Amino acid sequence: MSVLLIEAFYGGSHKQLMDLLQEELGDDCVLCTLPAKKWHWKARTAALYFMQTVPASTNYRSLFASSVLNLAELAALRPDLGKLKKVLYFHENQLAYPVQKCQERDFQYGYNQILSCLVADVVVFNSAFNMESFLTSIGKFMKLIPDHRPKDLEERIRPKCQVLYFPVRFPDVSRFMPEHKLARLGKVIGVKRHGDAYQSESLPGQQQGRALMRTSSTEQESGVCEAQPDLDTTQHEGLPTPLTAPLRPSEAEAPEGTNPCQEEDKQHLTFNLSSVLSGMDYQQRPLHIAWPHRWLEAVYCGCYPLCPKALVYPEIFPAEYLYSTPEQLFKRLQNFCKRPDLVRRHLYKGETAGFAWAALGGKFRSLLAAEPREDL
Structure with missing residues (x-):
């Protein structure tokens, strides 16, 4: 000691x-x-x-x-x-x-x-x-x-x-990510798994899905546009959503001995079904805006950062994610509401690997x- x-x-x-x-x-x-x-x-x-x-x-x-x-x-x-x-x-x-x-x-x-x-x-x-x-x-x-x-x-x-x-200990959230964002996520995961001899990034005692929900929409500071297909239906824990509503409590978590592949398939099936029922294409569904207390986790989980050009934010985020006035923030949000696909297809241009414990x-x-x- x-x-x-x-x-x-x-x-x-x-x-x-x-x-x-x-x-x-x-x-x-x-x-x-x-x-x-x-x-x-x-x-x-x-x-x-x-x-x-x-x-x-x-x-x-x-x-x-x-x-x-x-x-x-x-x-x-x-x-x-x-x-x-x-x-x-x-x-x-x-x-x-x-x-x-x-x-x-x-x-x-x-x-x-x-x-x-x-x-x-x-x-x-x-x-x-x-x-x-x-x-x-x-x-x-x-x-x-x-x-x-x-x-x-x-x-x-x-x-x-x-x-x-x-x-930060970043959980492996690859199963929640759309295909076009997996490559960038893999770089961060690769650094963690090989650097510092660290083997597992899951939060102790928590399933990856629950860890993601907590890190992607926690307390409040400024605006972040949610960008992931599975995240935009889980912004508030405990509230019924198109993703979680069809599942009974016993189905929401896999019991011990359940094949993880089977459970994953079930979740994908439920999501696809809810998309069909909603009658909306994924790229055009409304965005969710979160005010996360922990930014570098939120961005890692796929959120699009939109931050004031002040305090620590210019040190952490590239210039394109910053705004100088409330009017600029309003215009950016207005544009994203009209074109949600701009956010969902976007690949974050900064780096998160440097903030990992590894x-x-x-x-x-x-x-x-x-x-x-x-x-x-």
Whole structure:
């Protein structure tokens, strides 16, 4: 157990990353967490809690924590942990995070993150936008201090910083994809299956179909036009659709011992039947618009991204998928509604393989490999 994983807000993407690291590192790590509620209190008090609950060990070599934790406080309260290689991961940053109403006490959250960066050995951001928006805001942020302001903090922190994208385990969704999109999907799957000795990308305890439904239409951010024949009838779990309505609950999932090929044939037959009954050609059926919280999964599953030309989106998506004004968004959507085949036949021109765990896993392992420091 040479790696200590600490997550003060164990939920959402924070939980997803820690679970992935724990599973990949196996017995070589220890995970300590707090539940994902009352975020402000976790940011204020988590270090004191972990001071008492993190087990002492001479085997620790590195510490990996998200920026919710005040790493400076923990390192001071636990000198044994202060000697480790300390890696701080930013899912988001408080210097650029929008607030509805600015209050004096909110200064503490950004201040905590700056202190954590000063103490950390390596500071990792999930995007270049996240990194630059944080670093370039430090000077302006510190001007909120009435007097005796510290200087040159950006210059001290920047050399420690690097970008390491959030790693995703992409499920194999090839059985849901139209033929013209399978070749591109195969490239990503091929990288995963050969890179990093990773064998299975299915989500634990979930069938591929259910995993796809959850990743293709989750929470809300901006518009994505749905593009797949089987996805546009499964955008809302639990609601009857042309694809699922003809199936009884016992038929929706294959029982143990059922031949998977037979089950797959049954699903294709049901889809073809529903298409005939609808009286519509697949290419002309209405599109579905989703607001997924996880874009790089949505695009992998075949969605057409339509994103604002702002924030992190220009870093991730080619220019043709971006809009600058609400009027441009309206015109694009209007055109797609008139010509849904433009979306369904489209092949995404960006890449998703670089966001897979197979491509990033080695970098995370290298990041966490370290010897304890003796100079503290």
